[in-house]
Amino acid sequence: MLIISLVAEKRQLTDDQLIEQTLSGESEAFGHLVRRWERQIYGLALRVLGHEETARDVCQETFLSAFRNLSKFRGDAQFSSWLYRITLNHCNTHLRRSETKTNVSLDEQLEAGVPEPTGSTELVDETINREQMAKHLRKALSAIPSEMRQVIVMKEYQGLKFHEIAEILNLPVSTVKTRLYTGLSQLRRRLEHLRNAG
């Protein structure tokens, strides 16, 4: 009962309070920060990299880096923005290291990752269409330049404002909007191409 109330108490704490507790020696407070943000960080890494295992590695590296450098976090930006920046840095490192490998792995994943449909005929058709669409989307997204992909992912999946993305990427807001517009245009063309080819 006591443990449950302690966990509930931690959940109510803000990021800054949990950071303060971590810095004062309560390392389990950082565990709550991890639980709070791991889904977002993993989602960002997976959609930018397109590879589950590498995304998991990046997620792990991100939280480790964050823990090691927590004392350097000044608090003038949001903790989530800081985490996203660390994640993108690790993503860029992985992309530079093995860009071709990522694409090959994505293709392999796309071939192997479609589950067998079950249920009624309508539901099966819908599942196939949805899976086919998701497959095309992942392929098209992985084919556009990473700087545009990062902006699309942060805007579309992380739900960040333009000024937040600009702060994370250290870019002017107008550049973020340009990248988003160009990225969406390229993505639309690639999706059309894939649909016509498939």
Add this chain to the structure above:
Amino acid sequence: MMSNNRGCDKQEELVSYLYGECAPEAEKRFETHIRECLTCARELREFASLRDTLQSWEVDTLPHIVIEPKRTFGMALRELFAVTPLWAKGFAGVAALLLFAALLNVEVTIGSFKVGAHLFARNGSTSSAAPKTNPDSAQSALNMDEVNKLVDQKVAESQHRNAEEMQTKLTKLEQDIRSSRERELNMIMASIRQDQQQQIRKIVQATIAENNLNFSNLFSDLDSDKVKDKDQDKNQK
């Protein structure tokens, strides 16, 4: 402004409107614009559809990150301090103060009450905490000046002894070197003399052979000289 090959430069406004991040006035302006601009209106529709497609990629799995930071001594100490009750903190504080005072040999006097803690013996003074010393033994104990003098004296004696030993060794070494050099010089001299005699003998024999002369006494003289040289070498050795 963006570079444009689509006949309209409202791309930034378009993405702001698409994601609902326009200010109210800018929103109205753009809505007026798309009634006239077919390119922007078409792109807006296509991008809205694309956003629906983008939402089809869901992430169901979780990475289950486990961060097990290495606990440093400082972290462990802080955690211990956090869970320690107040009375224990006070006790630990007093103990730490006493230890510190003992390291510094501090003695506190309040009126007639004296308290002190010592890890090391104090020189020239007694404390209430330490047992009282016997006056006779205190008098017989050497004070620091006497100890210093004694140490200086011992050091000076030792230095003098070392200097003497060094001088003796140097003298002996000098003698050894000198005698060794003399021996070597004598050997060299004898060798040179022998070479010279052999050369003279050869020259004399050649001269006799050329002129058919008889100088038998000359060889006996030379032989006698050789014997003398050998005797001299033996004596020197």
